[in-house]
Amino acid sequence: MSHFIQTLISERFNLFNAILQHIEISLVALVIAIIIAVPIAISVLNHKKIAYVITQFAGVLQTIPSLALLGLLIPFVGIGQVPAVIALVVYAILPIFQNTYIGLTSIDPSLDEAANAFGMTKFEKLTKVQLPIALPTIIAGIRQALVMIIGTATLAALIGAGGLGNLILLGIDRNDNTLTIIGAIAAALLAIIFSALIYVLQKGKLRYSILALLLIVAIPVGNGIYQAVQPKQTTITIAGKLGSEPDILINMYKELIEAKNSNTKVILKPNFGQTSFLFNALKAKQIDIYPEFTGTVLESLVKVPKGQRDTGISPERLYGYAKKDLKNQFDLDYLPPMKYNNTYSIIVTKAFADKYHLKNISDLRNIESQLHAGFDLEFLNRADGYKGLQEKYGLSVTSQSVDAALRYEALRSGKVNVIDGFSTDSQIRQYNFVELKDNHHLFPVYQGAPLVSATFAKENPEIVDTLNALAGKITDDEMREMNYQVNVKGKSPAVVARNFLVTHHLLGANEK
Amino acid sequence: MTETLIKLDNISKIYQDKTVVSNLSLDVQAGEILVLVGSSGSGKTTTLKMVNQLITQTEGNVLFKGKNVNEYKLRDLRLQIGYVLQQIALFPNMTVAQNISLIPEMKKQSKAEINKMVDDLLREVDLDPVNYRNRMPNELSGGEQQRIGILRAFAANQDVVLMDEPFSALDPILRSQLQVLVKKIHQQFGTTIIFVTHDMDEALRLGDRIAVMRHGQILQVDTPEEIVKNPANTFVSEMFANSMAQDVFGVYLSRLELLGYLDDQDTSTPLGDLDTNSTVGEAIKLLAQHDVITITTKNSGLKVLSKAQLFKFISEFQDM
Ligand SMILES: Nc1ncnc2c1ncn2[C@@H]1O[C@H](COP(=O)(O)OP(=O)(O)OP(=O)(O)O)[C@@H](O)[C@H]1O
Ligand SMILES: [Mg+2]
Numbered sequence A: 001m002s003h004f005i006q007t008l009i010s011e012r013f014n015l016f017n018a019i020l021q022h023i024e025i026s027l028v029a030l031v032i033a034i035i036i037a038v039p040i041a042i043s044v045l046n047h048k049k050i051a052y053v054i055t056q057f058a059g060v061l062q063t064i065p066s067l068a069l070l071g072l073l074i075p076f077v078g079i080g081q082v083p084a085v086i087a088l089v090v091y092a093i094l095p096i097f098q099n100t101y102i103g104l105t106s107i108d109p110s111l112d113e114a115a116n117a118f119g120m121t122k123f124e125k126l127t128k129v130q131l132p133i134a135l136p137t138i139i140a141g142i143r144q145a146l147v148m149i150i151g152t153a154t155l156a157a158l159i160g161a162g163g164l165g166n167l168i169l170l171g172i173d174r175n176d177n178t179l180t181i182i183g184a185i186a187a188a189l190l191a192i193i194f195s196a197l198i199y200v201l202q203k204g205k206l207r208y209s210i211l212a213l214l215l216i217v218a219i220p221v222g223n224g225i226y227q228a229v230q231p232k233q234t235t236i237t238i239a240g241k242l243g244s245e246p247d248i249l250i251n252m253y254k255e256l257i258e259a260k261n262s263n264t265k266v267i268l269k270p271n272f273g274q275t276s277f278l279f280n281a282l283k284a285k286q287i288d289i290y291p292e293f294t295g296t297v298l299e300s301l302v303k304v305p306k307g308q309r310d311t312g313i314s315p316e317r318l319y320g321y322a323k324k325d326l327k328n329q330f331d332l333d334y335l336p337p338m339k340y341n342n343t344y345s346i347i348v349t350k351a352f353a354d355k356y357h358l359k360n361i362s363d364l365r366n367i368e369s370q371l372h373a374g375f376d377l378e379f380l381n382r383a384d385g386y387k388g389l390q391e392k393y394g395l396s397v398t399s400q401s402v403d404a405a406l407r408y409e410a411l412r413s414g415k416v417n418v419i420d421g422f423s424t425d426s427q428i429r430q431y432n433f434v435e436l437k438d439n440h441h442l443f444p445v446y447q448g449a450p451l452v453s454a455t456f457a458k459e460n461p462e463i464v465d466t467l468n469a470l471a472g473k474i475t476d477d478e479m480r481e482m483n484y485q486v487n488v489k490g491k492s493p494a495v496v497a498r499n500f501l502v503t504h505h506l507l508g509a510n511e512k
Numbered sequence B: 001m002t003e004t005l006i007k008l009d010n011i012s013k014i015y016q017d018k019t020v021v022s023n024l025s026l027d028v029q030a031g032e033i034l035v036l037v038g039s040s041g042s043g044k045t046t047t048l049k050m051v052n053q054l055i056t057q058t059e060g061n062v063l064f065k066g067k068n069v070n071e072y073k074l075r076d077l078r079l080q081i082g083y084v085l086q087q088i089a090l091f092p093n094m095t096v097a098q099n100i101s102l103i104p105e106m107k108k109q110s111k112a113e114i115n116k117m118v119d120d121l122l123r124e125v126d127l128d129p130v131n132y133r134n135r136m137p138n139e140l141s142g143g144e145q146q147r148i149g150i151l152r153a154f155a156a157n158q159d160v161v162l163m164d165e166p167f168s169a170l171d172p173i174l175r176s177q178l179q180v181l182v183k184k185i186h187q188q189f190g191t192t193i194i195f196v197t198h199d200m201d202e203a204l205r206l207g208d209r210i211a212v213m214r215h216g217q218i219l220q221v222d223t224p225e226e227i228v229k230n231p232a233n234t235f236v237s238e239m240f241a242n243s244m245a246q247d248v249f250g251v252y253l254s255r256l257e258l259l260g261y262l263d264d265q266d267t268s269t270p271l272g273d274l275d276t277n278s279t280v281g282e283a284i285k286l287l288a289q290h291d292v293i294t295i296t297t298k299n300s301g302l303k304v305l306s307k308a309q310l311f312k313f314i315s316e317f318q319d320m
Helices: A002-010 A012-043 A048-063 A066-077 A081-105 A109-117 A122-159 A164-173 A177-203 A206-229 A244-260 A275-283 A294-301 A315-330 A350-356 A361-370 A377-381 A386-393 A404-412 A426-430 A454-459 A461-468 A476-487 A493-503 B044-051 B074-079 B096-106 B111-124 B142-154 B172-189 B200-206 B224-229 B234-242 B253-258 B280-287 B307-317
Strands: A234-239 A264-269 A289-293 A332-334 A344-348 A372-375 A398-401 A418-422 A434-436 A448-453 B004-015 B018-029 B033-038 B059-064 B081-084 B160-164 B192-197 B209-214 B217-222 B292-296 B302-306
Touching: A002 A012, A002 A177, A012 A081, A012 A122, A012 A164, A012 A177, A048 A081, A066 A081, A066 A122, A081 A122, A109 A122, A109 B081, A122 A164, A122 A177, A164 A177, A234 A244, A244 A264, A244 A289, A244 A448, A244 A461, A244 A476, A244 A493, A275 A289, A275 A294, A275 A448, A289 A294, A294 A315, A315 A332, A332 A454, A350 A361, A350 A434, A361 A386, A361 A434, A372 A377, A372 A404, A377 A386, A377 A398, A404 A418, A426 A476, A448 A454, A454 A461, A476 A493, B004 B044, B004 B192, B018 B033, B018 B044, B018 B059, B018 B192, B018 B217, B033 B044, B033 B200, B044 B059, B044 B160, B044 B192, B074 B081, B081 B142, B096 B111, B096 B142, B111 B142, B111 B172, B142 B160, B142 B172, B172 B192, B172 B200, B192 B200, B200 B224, B200 B253, B209 B224, B209 B234, B217 B224, B217 B234, B224 B253, B253 B280, B253 B302, B253 B307, B280 B292, B280 B307, B302 B307
Parallel strands: A234 A264, A234 A289, A372 A398, A372 A418, B033 B192, B033 B209, B081 B160, B160 B192
Antiparallel strands: A289 A448, A332 A448, A344 A418, A344 A434, B004 B018, B004 B059, B209 B217, B292 B302
């Protein structure tokens, strides 16, 4: 419980921002859905067949899994809030349309006859009789849609739209259940509160409800307009993948760029999503820069000629291949990488290493019989994972599969005495574990470097220069330490990034 | 009663190949209550709705104030014609006052004027404005609802009010109360009323003239007296059996008056307090103690009913 409260306190700004984003996405989607669904329902009132077709169609849309729908939208509208809102609107249309249609068509026909007999125009009949009578049913549909929207909007984080999904994903990434639970509870509370709010508004006068809704929507829209008409500084958008490491890196980029280029403003989009989302966003020029690993480039982004995949190639050559392929295949510029290599590593406790004088992975062969390994399932099955260990190091140990999230705990408690992990994982620093050197070069190299479009690089040479200040900097230890500061100590990535830059004289202490 | 307000000129209504009204002609005089009476399915509602064009005739013309209804804008036409439904159909989202002021508001009468009129009308039907103004329809009894339904139709001072079996869902006591109310309002405003019913007794009580319908045609249009005394054919006389009065005890004394069973006699001391809205059953009770009782009639003051005349009516009732 105390951990829960601690997390709540240390993440309060994140939580607050996530809630605001979540509300914004949800309400904008809701209002758009209402604006679409209600008029359609009204216009098909006397066309039973068309109404039936629309209901069926909206029903089919609703069966598309939300992730698939988000994926389908990316080629057309890219990533970020736009596809998220579109997807939510698609889901919200059915309940609103259906309830509006049912509410309006189930009105007692004698009321319709009375309204006609009194000489009401269609519009008068609609506004004075039909809509007011159907209102409770329509509102019920809107509430249903809203609850669904708020729930589904947590998925928007996957395509960089932010919101409470960010906390949930971050929790999963940091293996911090508390964060995930906070995100989930906040989403559930939002749904309940807004559902109740609509109920209250419904009891009040219609015009006040409409006013309130408009106001809520006007805020983000107004904000957008304000941003648009603001005197245009050069703004650069930098995004990062999920997790503390990319978050720290992009904060460094921001600090450096804004310190050296006074007229430039950097907008950060941390925890923006997975590799493919970021890569597509960069190609679509929705973002300008994001840090990417050399290994990831060669493995999943470019079409790699055979031969490059061979393990044991030097990091320099690997980066050279990645840079060339990115330029040729996508017209992107891949700036020089930093020093640290965030790849698989083999980890033991300090006591264990001392006892058997372990430095390199090959040292393990001497104590093969004493080893009891806990490996992540993926590592167990990868050619450059355990299989590679067997081939390149001739190592064969009793091993069991341990969930990635639980490996460090298993090692700490002594259930196993050797595990796989990633070189910059903060737990290595947290528990003072020892990472064995990959002296036979089994693991692929994963060096981080800024990825930008070739045009951006050409038009902004000073930015490229600024970023290159980080080339060859930041060791594994340093990265690990920074991850530890953020993940375990709960410091903000911005502070950690700035501290690093200042202590390493990349940034003057007073500079900003 | 000379000016023709509404003229149905040889109208027919044909659905697919089913003729529900055929070659019907009827003049409605300004200021009269004309009752359309006929059995179920005879085309009363269809005929009524052709007046305000809720149903358009297949053939023939409908004239309102001498002008063909299709020369009017539909809204203008309907704003001059009130409408009372059997289902009452008060708008459930509006208060009593809002329901009543609906049409005056559509006619752009002033707010103050409307408010005062709503209060006056509510008092007219014995509903205290303070208590009833802001109630919702579902907070009213069936009888109260239909009173508001009637007020709503009359509120805008319509030239004519159409009423389609407005009381047939109400119990007999409420029905006769509301019949009295319609008479009262009619006398006060002089509004022309076309009133549809399949209850001959109701027709006799309300109608200045009665049009008897069957199979989409009018068999006879006449004053109640003529209809009772000289039915045009057996169907018209059979219509009396269609009365809401299930047996002879429920028959209104007005029918006995029309048929000539009440006698003139100069009695200065009235006996009993019956009038033509009382029933045969009530008369029998009183006649058990007296040989002759007095009846207050609408048009010709005090009349008397004797045991002998009553027995005569009852014995002939079976054959009517
Ligand atoms: N839309 C329609 N299509 C086909 N036939 C119809 C339609 N409306 C009414 N009818 C038929 O026309 C005939 C007359 O109907 P109408 O409603 O005028 O009768 P009514 O005299 O008012 O009867 P009731 O006393 O039962 O109300 C009925 O046989 C009815 O079935
Ligand atoms: Mg009818």
